[in-house]
Amino acid sequence: MALLEIEHLKKYFPSPRGMVHAVDDVSFSIQKGETMGLVGESGCGKSTLGRTIIHLLDSTDGTIRFEGQDVTHPDKKGLAKLRENMQIIFQDPYSSLNPRLTLRDTVMEPLKLSGRFTKAELEEETTRLMELVGIEKRFHMSYPHELDGGRRQRVGIARAIALNPKFVVCDEPVSALDVSIQAQILNLLMDLQEEYGLTYLFVTHDLSVVRHISKNISVMYLGQMVETGPTNELFNHPLHPYTKVLLSAIPTVDIHNKKSRILVKGEINSPINPKPGCRFALRCPYAEKKCHEPVQLTEVSKGHFCSCCRVHEIHS
Numbered sequence: 001m002a003l004l005e006i007e008h009l010k011k012y013f014p015s016p017r018g019m020v021h022a023v024d025d026v027s028f029s030i031q032k033g034e035t036m037g038l039v040g041e042s043g044c045g046k047s048t049l050g051r052t053i054i055h056l057l058d059s060t061d062g063t064i065r066f067e068g069q070d071v072t073h074p075d076k077k078g079l080a081k082l083r084e085n086m087q088i089i090f091q092d093p094y095s096s097l098n099p100r101l102t103l104r105d106t107v108m109e110p111l112k113l114s115g116r117f118t119k120a121e122l123e124e125e126t127t128r129l130m131e132l133v134g135i136e137k138r139f140h141m142s143y144p145h146e147l148d149g150g151r152r153q154r155v156g157i158a159r160a161i162a163l164n165p166k167f168v169v170c171d172e173p174v175s176a177l178d179v180s181i182q183a184q185i186l187n188l189l190m191d192l193q194e195e196y197g198l199t200y201l202f203v204t205h206d207l208s209v210v211r212h213i214s215k216n217i218s219v220m221y222l223g224q225m226v227e228t229g230p231t232n233e234l235f236n237h238p239l240h241p242y243t244k245v246l247l248s249a250i251p252t253v254d255i256h257n258k259k260s261r262i263l264v265k266g267e268i269n270s271p272i273n274p275k276p277g278c279r280f281a282l283r284c285p286y287a288e289k290k291c292h293e294p295v296q297l298t299e300v301s302k303g304h305f306c307s308c309c310r311v312h313e314i315h316s
């Protein structure tokens with residue numbers, strides 16, 4: 001069953017130079033208990049999409065369905081319930097943690113605010129959460145600045161899962177961490193997913209990070225989804241020229257399998273009042289005149305969608 005279904009979602013921001021089309025007609029769904037990887041270069045709208053889905057931002061247009069219910073425009077009570085069910089883990093937990101609270105108080109805070117626990121339960125539940133995310137006892141009374149990035153992110157995770165959410169947006173949760181710590185945090189997120197049946201939207205600009213943890217991957221380019229499909233399919237048979245560029249940029253350790261990095265040149269379409277047609281066309285080596293006409297995400301093989309109007313010609 002799809003936990004989350006997004007249809008034609010848009011989020012525009014007004015700016016002095018015109019409307020920023022940060023998320024522009026994006027549709028996809030995520031099955032319960034699964035991870036959807038969301039990749040694309042800086043500024044393509046990944047965070048905006050994640051934040052709009054969980055109602056940290058109001059959507060401009062489109063529909064958000066959660067557990068089959070239309071939750072696009074919730075009332076106050078509905079929003080409070082959604083806030084419990086949908087959470088976010090940020091890239092930099094430091095900026096989202098109160099510097100004056102100990103770790104223990106930080107983790108306890110969302111539990112306290114929920115008003116659901118007695119004092120004894122609060123203590124017990126806080127201890128359970130701290131253990132669950134692997135914060136050693138000796139750090140419980142420390143302050144955020146006394147911690148390394150990995151432990152700070154564990155605190156961010158504890159807060160996010162404190163009230164048993166069903167859906168969590170992980171917005172580049174390991175991008176700021178050392179590579180050795182990244183794996184630990186990814187493992188923690190996967191363990192929690194298994195134990196609690198969590199559903200993740202995992203945002204990253206780094207395709208190699210999501211390869212092993214995502215069932216499906218979606219690729220965004222300038223506010224639009226250009227390709228979405230099962231992870232292996234996307235890695236083995238990338239369809240959209242932009243996805244190929246992203247994949248060619250992943251460094252390989254295998255010296256016999258040296259990929260040639262595809263370089264793209266050309267003018268970059270702007271997210272402010274963008275030109276019609278494929279937004280990658282201005283940089284695409286395969287672009288033709290027809291690429292500047294409106295294009296839609298269409299299914300090319302089972303569950304594998306692409307928005308390139310030349311996809312069949314390129315792959316024949």
Ligand SMILES: Nc1ncnc2c1ncn2[C@@H]1O[C@H](COP(=O)(O)OP(=O)(O)OP(=O)(O)O)[C@@H](O)[C@H]1O
Nearest residue numbers: 013020022041042043044045046047048049205271
């Ligand atoms: N509050 C805002 N007001 C105006 N424009 C915004 C706002 N938030 C984001 N944008 C613009 O929307 C577009 C998408 O930004 P967003 O932060 O979602 O990208 P991103 O893919 O998360 O990038 P990154 O990888 O750098 O985190 C950008 O052009 C950005 O400048």
Ligand SMILES: [Mg+2]
Nearest residue numbers: 046047048171
């Ligand atoms: Mg972002």
